[in-house]
Amino acid sequence: MPEELPLFDVVVIGGGNAGMSAALTASEAGVRVLVLESAAPGMRGGNSRHTRNMRRISQAYPEAEYLADLLKVTGGKTDEQLARIAIRESFPAHAWMQAHGVRFQPALGGTLHLDRTNAFFLGGGKAVLNGYYAAAERRGIRILYNAEVTALNISRGVFESGTAIQNGEPLNFRAKALVAAAGGFEANLEWLEEAWGEAARNFLVRGTPHNQGKILKALLENGAESAGDPRQCHAIAIDARSPKFDGGIVTRLDSLPLGIVVNRNGQRFDDEGADLWPKRYAVWGRLIAMQPGQIAYSIFDSKVRGLFMPSVFPPVCANTIAELAAKLELPVEETECTVKRFNQAVIGGGFDHFRLDGCGTQSLDPPKSNWAQRIDAPPFFAYPLRPGITFTYLGVRVAESAAVRMRDGAASPNVFAAGEIMAGNILGEGYLAGIGMTIGAVFGRIAGREAARATQH
Amino acid sequence: MERRTAFAPSDVAYFANLCHNCGECYYACPYTPPHEFAVNVPKLLAELRAQSYRECARPRWYGAGVALPALALCLVIFLAGTHENAPAAGQFYSVISHSTMVAIFGAATIFVAIALGASLMRFAKGPGASMDSKAFAQALRDAASLRYLSGGDSASSARRWFHHFTFYGFLLCFASTTSAAIDHYLLGLRAPYPFLSAPVLLGTLGGIGLLAGPAGLFFLKRHRDPLIVDSHQHRADAFFLAILFLTSLTGLLLLILRNWTAMNVLLRLHLAVVLALFLTMPYGKFVHGFYRFAALVRYAFEAASSAGRKAV
Ligand SMILES: Cc1cc2nc3c(=O)[nH]c(=O)nc-3n(C[C@H](O)[C@H](O)[C@H](O)COP(=O)(O)OP(=O)(O)OC[C@H]3O[C@@H](n4cnc5c(N)ncnc54)[C@H](O)[C@@H]3O)c2cc1C
Ligand code: HEM
Ligand code: SF4
Numbered sequence: 001m002p003e004e005l006p007l008f009d010v011v012v013i014g015g016g017n018a019g020m021s022a023a024l025t026a027s028e029a030g031v032r033v034l035v036l037e038s039a040a041p042g043m044r045g046g047n048s049r050h051t052r053n054m055r056r057i058s059q060a061y062p063e064a065e066y067l068a069d070l071l072k073v074t075g076g077k078t079d080e081q082l083a084r085i086a087i088r089e090s091f092p093a094h095a096w097m098q099a100h101g102v103r104f105q106p107a108l109g110g111t112l113h114l115d116r117t118n119a120f121f122l123g124g125g126k127a128v129l130n131g132y133y134a135a136a137e138r139r140g141i142r143i144l145y146n147a148e149v150t151a152l153n154i155s156r157g158v159f160e161s162g163t164a165i166q167n168g169e170p171l172n173f174r175a176k177a178l179v180a181a182a183g184g185f186e187a188n189l190e191w192l193e194e195a196w197g198e199a200a201r202n203f204l205v206r207g208t209p210h211n212q213g214k215i216l217k218a219l220l221e222n223g224a225e226s227a228g229d230p231r232q233c234h235a236i237a238i239d240a241r242s243p244k245f246d247g248g249i250v251t252r253l254d255s256l257p258l259g260i261v262v263n264r265n266g267q268r269f270d271d272e273g274a275d276l277w278p279k280r281y282a283v284w285g286r287l288i289a290m291q292p293g294q295i296a297y298s299i300f301d302s303k304v305r306g307l308f309m310p311s312v313f314p315p316v317c318a319n320t321i322a323e324l325a326a327k328l329e330l331p332v333e334e335t336e337c338t339v340k341r342f343n344q345a346v347i348g349g350g351f352d353h354f355r356l357d358g359c360g361t362q363s364l365d366p367p368k369s370n371w372a373q374r375i376d377a378p379p380f381f382a383y384p385l386r387p388g389i390t391f392t393y394l395g396v397r398v399a400e401s402a403a404v405r406m407r408d409g410a411a412s413p414n415v416f417a418a419g420e421i422m423a424g425n426i427l428g429e430g431y432l433a434g435i436g437m438t439i440g441a442v443f444g445r446i447a448g449r450e451a452a453r454a455t456q457h
Numbered sequence: 458m459e460r461r462t463a464f465a466p467s468d469v470a471y472f473a474n475l476c477h478n479c480g481e482c483y484y485a486c487p488y489t490p491p492h493e494f495a496v497n498v499p500k501l502l503a504e505l506r507a508q509s510y511r512e513c514a515r516p517r518w519y520g521a522g523v524a525l526p527a528l529a530l531c532l533v534i535f536l537a538g539t540h541e542n543a544p545a546a547g548q549f550y551s552v553i554s555h556s557t558m559v560a561i562f563g564a565a566t567i568f569v570a571i572a573l574g575a576s577l578m579r580f581a582k583g584p585g586a587s588m589d590s591k592a593f594a595q596a597l598r599d600a601a602s603l604r605y606l607s608g609g610d611s612a613s614s615a616r617r618w619f620h621h622f623t624f625y626g627f628l629l630c631f632a633s634t635t636s637a638a639i640d641h642y643l644l645g646l647r648a649p650y651p652f653l654s655a656p657v658l659l660g661t662l663g664g665i666g667l668l669a670g671p672a673g674l675f676f677l678k679r680h681r682d683p684l685i686v687d688s689h690q691h692r693a694d695a696f697f698l699a700i701l702f703l704t705s706l707t708g709l710l711l712l713i714l715r716n717w718t719a720m721n722v723l724l725r726l727h728l729a730v731v732l733a734l735f736l737t738m739p740y741g742k743f744v745h746g747f748y749r750f751a752a753l754v755r756y757a758f759e760a761a762s763s764a765g766r767k768a769v
Contacts, residue, residue, distance in 0.1 A: 049487040123485035
């Protein structure tokens with residue numbers, strides 16, 4: 001007989017930013033809340049643990065500009081109603097977070113230059129979660145760790161009960177309302193394979209291994225309507241030596257636009273200087289995913305070594321390109337030839353990596369449009385690169401109340417969704433740095449409030 | 458650390474001595490165990506701190522190996538005379554003559570001052586070690602308020618308070634000794650001093666601080682998360698806490714029992730402990746006060762100059 005938990009008012013699945021925002025808000029509305037988190041305490045909080053900032057409106061960053069930025073990156077693929085809510089509510093959400101143990105700090109330097117638009121968490125995302133969890137414990141919210149929810153009983157859009165596996169044992173739970181905040185399915189390599197084929201096996205997952213998408217799947221199977229492109233994911237170039245899961249932000253590489261990028265045949269395959277790095281870095285995950293073996297190498301010389309934030313791993317280093325290629329197990333002649341041809345094509349000019357400096361190449365295919373400098377100052381360096389997946393776009397469609405919409409068009413009376421599991425409503429494609437946490441906090445609060453209200457009926 | 462993208466070895470000692478082992482970064486870091494990177498910054502910095510104490514200690518030959526026998530020796534010297542006849546009430550100098558005391562402690566003080574000075578110079582040497590009077594003043598304020606020891610939670614604010622007791626207790630005791638010297642040499646007043654004199658009042662207040670502080674720190678130490686501390690330093694830390702505590706305990710007892718017949722034993726014990734405190738200063742945990750202060754000065758300087766850069 002599986003263990004039975006007592007009836008709760010609201011059960012929240014997933015204890016990340018969205019889940020904890022919902023749990024705290026529901027509890028403050030006076031109802032009894034249960035949080036089921038599939039990770040152990042030290043790993044709680046999913047991808048929110050890895051974050052650094054959230055995008056929010058402020059005097060310097062008005063609503064209209066925020067919305068314009070969002071429309072630009074998504075190419076208009078956004079539910080504008082929900083987008084406006086996320087943006088408008090980002091301001092009170094920011095204040096609410098401060099009232100719940102989250103501290104902010106002035107932005108640090110770095111490559112993406114976000115101080116105007118984004119608020120930075122003091123201590124990062126894990127500190128945010130520590131604040132939330134401490135607040136939740138003070139409020140007496142029941143939190144169960146190592147409890148992965150594997151099945152939901154939803155009949156005609158109404159949640160009734162569910163089952164979790166805790167430390168290998170089944171555990172049944174019931175509640176009057178459900179908040180699904182279990183993230184995306186980026187850690188589920190089989191699911192990714194459906195969209196990307198075998199290439200997905202070589203992807204590295206930047207965040208938690210726990211975001212398996214089981215809740216997303218359960219909701220979709222129970223008649224929830226989907227939102228967002230099932231075949232897209234946000235992926236960037238990360239150090240190939242990173243762990244399979246959970247490498248986080250320290251594995252990202254920003255060296256690509258400062259040198260050249262070759263595949264395992266020693267050949268270049270795209271314009272490394274096409275646009276400013278913050279606009280381009282998210283393209284490279286896909287570009288590398290399309291190369292043989294899903295691997296590539298960023299090669300640069302001593303001139304540019306100090307110009308970017310290094311990854312946690314030291315670069316591979318050699319005194320000649322041939323030696324470097326040998327160390328990387330690249331075809332030596334081909335690689336030398338690629339570098340030579342690139343060097344010959346460099347036009348030269350005033351190199352300036354802070355702007356589009358127009359230092360390009362001539363008659364080279366593919367070209368390098370900016371920041372092209374000869375790779376000629378030994379020692380030479382290289383980082384091996386792989387696609388690192390940040391998140392997936394597919395989610396469930398929600399109403400303005402964060403209630404999950406069913407395929408028949410009605411909104412569920414007691415199933416709500418918040419965070420990455422519904423971010424696809426707002427992010428049809430593309431990404432705006434820091435909006436993930438904003439969507440989580442805003443819709444987490446809405447879901448918590450509405451779930452508490454739903455228990456009154 | 459945010460002010461740099463690359464670190465030189467001398468930076469490492471600098472950072473290590475800025476870290477107050479509050480543990481916040483440990484709990485906030487997504488890469489701490491069980492993550493496979495197993496990053497543990499507070500512990501690593503604690504280890505590096507101990508390493509900087511060892512490496513900067515001057516003279517080089519001076520360390521636990523020499524100081525411990527020296528310590529044993531001073532206990533023996535002082536306790537050797539305890540069979541003497543009981544002294545007249547309160548007559549400290551009939552136990553050990555004033556000139557002997559001055560000779561021993563004067564020599565020890567000069568040695569300690571030179572050794573500490575040399576160690577500090579060694580520590581503060583290296584690229585980037587620049588300062589100005591503003592930075593010095595800022596660091597004084599930061600050290601006096603122990604601005605960075607409060608990690609935000611109640612446990613670390615308790616740590617800060619008990620450190621204040623210790624720190625100011627120590628300074629008051631130091632002031633007490635100095636005022637006694639002034640009384641003796643400038644005003645011609647001789648010990649024992651009345652209860653309402655500067656040496657006794659300062660010493661009593663300081664002594665109480667120096668009892669409560671180390672005791673509290675010792676208690677808090679036992680409740681710290683073992684994951685973030687460097688357990689190899691427990692012995693040195695406990696020794697430092699114990700010797701501060703004993704200095705104060707024997708001193709206060711001496712005050713209360715100055716007219717007691719066995720006062721001579723107490724006096725010798727007190728002097729032995731104080732001498733031990735002195736002799737272990739340059740290589741023991743005591744140096745943290747100097748190195749941390751030097752690190753705070755450098756930090757204040759860098760903070761001010763990078764703020765200046767931002768402004769233009
Ligand atoms: C390396 C990295 C850096 C990022 N940096 C930023 C940034 O700076 N700013 C920003 O806005 N966004 C950032 N993002 C995106 C951001 O992390 C997400 O948008 C956000 O964390 C989503 O929050 P969430 O609460 O929906 O999901 P998560 O925080 O991932 O939480 C989901 C939780 O659900 C749990 N869970 C999953 N399945 C189950 C189940 N079946 N049963 C029980 N529990 C389950 C997981 O253990 C996890 O705790 C970053 C992402 C990554 C990977
Ligand atoms: C610039 C001045 C000082 C600063 C910034 C400072 C800072 C600190 C910090 C951060 C700690 C805790 C971290 C650690 O264990 O290393 C500490 C511990 C301690 N300090 Fe200081 N300190 C100063 C001077 C002093 C002085 C003058 C004394 C007393 C003589 C003193 C006595 C102690 C004691 C007893 C401990 C506890 C050791 C332990 O628990 O292991 N400090 N100090
Ligand atoms: S002072 Fe605290 S947060 Fe800073 S390094 Fe030391 S332990 Fe970490």
